Amino acid sequence: MPHGWMFAVSTLLTLGWVSIADAKPVGPTIFCEEYPAAPVCQGGAPACTFCHTAPPDRNPYGQTIEASLLPGTTRPLSTTQYRSNLPAALRAAERIDADGDGFNSGDEIAAGTKPHDGLSFPSTSGCPPFRRNPDYDVCFYDRAYAFRKVNLDFCGRSPTFEDLELFRALGETEQETALHARLDECLKSENWRGKEGVLWSLAHRKIKPLKAIRSGSYPGDPAGEIPLANYYDDYALFVYTQIDNNDARHALTGDYFVVRQGGTSGEPTRYVKQTNIGFSQSVLQNRRAGLITTKWYLVLNVMFTDLPRTAAAQAYRAFLGMDIAKLEGLRPVDDEPVDYDGKGVQAPFCSQCHSTLDPLTYPFAKYHGLTNFPFGSYDANRQRNVPEAGVVLGQPVRDLVEWAQVAANSDEFAKATLMDYWKLVMGEAPRPEELTEFTALWRRFKNENSHGVERMLHDLVRSEAYGVP
């Protein structure tokens, strides 16, 4: 598959090119040690782009830090010099309005806005207002607005005028009950959980389907021209983990498969959990890790690659919300990268990213993509020179199953899961003034809500971010 090789190599090159020679991946960590209450530090450290444009080049905020960081000392600074003096430089820079928007960087950090972006600054308008808006209760939770939005976001259609009037006529408590009852109805609807429904669509970015190589023929939906693996198994598993308050972590840790049934002639779609699923999947149960060990995932992301960095990077991006190609989630591991496949990733320009990416990748090296029929299987002897143990989120893991458990139990997973739904219903990532509420929501999702997506969605609908027009 020349196309596959090109894809893998281009990904590698991309990661290599954005690697950095002089920037310090420890910077975000030190920043959050200095500003632990900053919204940007809730649930993870900021990306390198908080201070850099394309590292080592700095954005306006980064330049103000640079100016205060051991001025007059020969560059590049050693890591020790950098670690020791960065806190003081941060404090000096916070008194400066780096982006010229009228707010100094310290105020912007506290408010959660971007100190390098003149279009991002703390809100100055105030609530409550002098009087109430009779149409949209701006500054307050507007249940009628939320009711209409719930219908559109989750049921996929507006309520009728009459439906909305009936809702408006209810008392406050009854409205609250009716709002969440409607949400429950919508979460059972075909629009939400059926084939091509909202959850199905949410999975596209994680599964990355390609019809031309899909196996499996269905009435009116034949297999692709080069059938290699069937991604419908992946969609079914993903949707199953998002409904009925099933444990969403099973998207990464599930050791089972899911079969989709019904969904035609008015019959509701059902998802049935199964331990095995015929010949369409190859990985044995004790080596399964949800969606990142399905045949489709391995065929698409491992293909023929010795060290499948693409598979690791896609898992990091799709399930933990961090894109290494955008310098997100860098957690360098000492003495890495080893460069088992001789790609030259130890070069300083490359190692800044590969010291995170390569140890993240090692556990994937024991899974075949297209190198061993029937494809997508586990093989302890694959790439014998590469260790099976790796590191994810700074934690050593012995294999991919443990990798997935660490990832699924992380704050990053909870945050990324909420972010998927937040963007779905808000149309954008949280605004600076919403970060506190966002953080409370993913923490509840992880703890009180036991990783149940539907419980999280009820919380989300209750939030001011959702219900205040």
Next chain:
Amino acid sequence: MFRDQLYLHAALLTAALGMGCLAEPVGPVPGADGGTGLDGSLLGPDGSIVLPDGGVVENQIPESEKARVQFKRQRRLRADFAAALGFSADEVCKELDRFDCFVTVHNISLGGVDAYNLGIFEPLEETTKTTPIAMERIALTGCRNRVDLDLDTPESALIFKNLAMDASGGLADVNAASVDDAIDALYKRFALRRANPEEIAELRGFYETVTASGDTKAARSWAILACFMVSTSVESLFY
């Protein structure tokens, strides 16, 4: 022909939208009858703010700080247009009478995805240059189909009920209650609220523009374009 009379320009321009501006204030408003406002300010009888020095700040309806307004996009638009026009989803609009406008022809420009063939896994962040054109075609097609059904089979009319027409195909009386009812029905179906008096007057007044153009089926043209105006309003296409 009537382009300058239409509200199209409003349809896809959200950037400056303050949601408080969507409709004129109607009905009783807390704090507007004198007394104090929500922040404790003294209010005049019209809701204006009376300052401690006796000055007056003009009455203002608060606008949303967020102005978070989203384009409904393909699936929701298809469902809402179908419901508002009283069609099944696949009846609303077909290009060349064959290809579904929402699902097949204008899918991407209306914010849909094509994951399996084109690798477009998420809706485009911005609407495209063809989005307004596609939306106009769909609205015009759907409205035309509804108006033709309502006028051809008045006994089962859904929106334009009991419209009395003269021999030339014009409205017999633009001030008739049935005209007001039709306008009100359009607002209830597309904007989920009653039409206010100004909106009714504006659409009634628009009939003059239609007749001045020499249209031989003025009632039909007016009905189609009235439907078009409301269905392409911000309140209909965004939420």
